[in-house]
Amino acid sequence: MNLQDFLIPPAESAKRSGPKDMIVMTSRIRLARNLKDSAFPGWAKKAERVKTMKAIVPAVESLPSMKGCFSESLDNLSSIDKQILVERHLISREHAAKGAGSGLVFNKSESVCFMINEEDHIRMQCLLPGLQLNEVWAQINKVDSRLETALDFAFRDDWGYLTACPTNLGTGIRVSAMLHLPGLVLGEQINQIIQSVNKLGLAVRGLYGEGTEALGNVFQVSNQMTLGEAEEGIVERLNKVLSQIIEHEENAREKLMEQKPSVLMNHIGRAYGTLSNSHIVSSKETMNLLSFMRLGIDLGLFPGISRTVVDELFLITQPAHLQTQFTKKLGADERDLRRADMLRERLKNVDRPLSQLPPDGDSEETA
C-alpha cells in the first residue's frame, strides 16, 4: 500500500474545521498500553518485538473504526514517508527512527492512529480539528475498550495500566491541544501564560512535542500526571484551562488591535511581503511568517482568501511534504529555494493585506 496515495491530500486536510479552530488547531488524546507478560519495546530483543507486533496488528486492524486502514511495518517505509507521518502528527519523531519490529496503523480520515512498539507496545491516538476533546475522548475510549476485549493489557488494580515510563503509569493518557497563540506572543504575555499553565500541572511544548520549539507561534498544552485522576477529570481540567487560554489569546488580539494596531499590521504585512517575494526561505521562517498571515486572515485583513490557504501551506512547505513534489532528492539548500518558489506561486494572486483593520466585529469568531 502506498502511503502517499493513502494520505488525505494536504488541500483537503487543510479544509477540516472544528469549534474554535481560529485558535485551537487540533485536539488529541493518546493512550499508552502494553501487553501482559511481554517485555517493553526498549527492553525486548527484536524477535520479541516482532512477536508482540504480530499479536497487536491484527487486533487493531479488525477494529470497526479501522476499516480500510493503512497498516505497515516501519522497515517498509522510506525515510521520507516517515518524515511525512511526523509532519502530519501521526507518529512521533522517536517512532520515525524505528525499523523492523515497530509499525503503525491509521484509519482513512487520519483521526485514529496506532504506533506499535514505540516506547510502549501500543500508543493509540485520536486527533480531530478544533477544540473537541470530549469527542476525541469518546472515540479513543471506545477504541481502547474494544481493543481490550481482544488483547490482554498489562494492568494492576492498584497502579492501573503499566507503562515503560513511570510518567505514563495509571491511565496512560495524554490529553493535548495544539494552540495558535500569535496574540500572546506579540503581546509578550506568553511566558506568563506558560508559567501559570505549568503551575496547574500541565505542560506547554512546541509544535512536535517534547523538547521542540514553538515554531509559528504554535504551542501544545497537555496534562503531565496520569496517575490518581480519572480520564474524564483530566479531560475536563484541560478543557477548562484551554478555554481560559483561548480567552487570553482573544483578549491579547483585541488589545493589540486597540493599542498597537501598527505593530500588529507591521508583523502581518512584512510576513505577507516576505512570503510572497522571497527566493530562499527555511521551513522555520516559513512557519513563523505563515503564523502572522493566519492571524491577518483571522483579523479580516485578507478579505479574498480563506484560512485553508495558509493551513495547506503550513503542511506542504514542511521538508518531507515539499520533497514529495520532486522526483530528485533535494538537499536543505535546494528545499529552501523550492519552498520559496512554491510560496511565491501560491501567493501571487493574493492581494496585499488591507492597510487598516476592519471595523470591530468584522473579524471571524471573536465573539
Add this chain to the structure above:
Amino acid sequence: MNLQDFLIPPAESAKRSGPKDMIVMTSRIRLARNLKDSAFPGWAKKAERVKTMKAIVPAVESLPSMKGCFSESLDNLSSIDKQILVERHLISREHAAKGAGSGLVFNKSESVCFMINEEDHIRMQCLLPGLQLNEVWAQINKVDSRLETALDFAFRDDWGYLTACPTNLGTGIRVSAMLHLPGLVLGEQINQIIQSVNKLGLAVRGLYGEGTEALGNVFQVSNQMTLGEAEEGIVERLNKVLSQIIEHEENAREKLMEQKPSVLMNHIGRAYGTLSNSHIVSSKETMNLLSFMRLGIDLGLFPGISRTVVDELFLITQPAHLQTQFTKKLGADERDLRRADMLRERLKNVDRPLSQLPPDGDSEETA
C-alpha cells in the same frame, strides 16, 4: 528666504543623471580655504567669526556662478532645515551644529555650496551626479580662482593653503565619490576592496562622511593626502581607482547573476516585499532595503519603474525630509510609522519583481 522653497524638489533632484550613475551616485570636490590674519573658526571668539563671515559672504555671493544663490547665517535656520541640508549633502553634520558666526551659501542647482566657519573659514564644494570628477574639478577650480581675487587666503609658498587641521594643509582638497556597491557587499568582496583602496592612500567612509556607517551599501571614497601632489594628480588618481571599483562592482553583479541568482533575487524580492508592506520601518532599514530595490532596477527586474523612484525615496524617507511632510513635530516612533505609510503608498502600484533575471544584456549600462 525660505530654505525649503529654494531647494530642488526631491522628485526633480532624483532625476538628475550623470555618467556611470548606476554605481557612482555623485562626484564631489571640496576645497578648504582660510583668510590671512584671522583666527581659525575653532579658535576665534564669536565676534571674530562674525567678522570673517561678513568678509566672506559678499565675496561669495558676488561670484557669477552663485547668482540667485541661497545665503543664510546658521542661527537663522531651524534644526529641521539644517538636517535637510545634511541629508542633501550640502553641509556636514558638524556644520549643522553651529549657529551665529557660521553660514552657508549655495547656488540654485545645489551644485556649488559654501560652508562658512565650519572647521575652516571656507569650505567650498562642487557636487554633480554620476562620475564626473573632471567637470567637478573644472567648476570648483574656477570658483576658487575667482574668489581668490576678492579674498586674501592664508597661503605659504612652501606649505600651500593653510588649514585648521594639518590633514588638509597644502591643496586643501578632498576629492570624493559616493558609490552604490551592493554587488560587492553581497559578494562579500567589499572588505577586500576597502583594504586595497586604503593601501592606495584613499579613505572609504559611510554615507555621511567620516565616522558614519555605510547605510544602503553606499560608500564614499576620497583622497587622504592633500600635501605634495597637485590637484589634477589627485583627481586623476581617484578617477583611476574609481573606474577599477566600478569594474569590480560590475563583475561582482555579473558573478552573482551567474553563480548565485537566487541569493540576489532573494535580497531584492524581500526588500521590495518589506518596503511595500511594512507599517513600521526605520530610516536605516529603509536605506538598506532601497539599496536592493535600486539593484533590482539596475538588473532589469522591475521593468515598470525607473531608478528615480527609488532615488527620490532615498531622499524623502530620511528623517528631516519626512518631517517636512507634516506640520506636527514627529518623534522617532511616529516617523517610523509615517515612513512606512509613505513607502506603501509610493510602491502600491509597483509590480512584484520578475521571478527570473532577464537574459544577458538587458540590464542597463552593464556593457
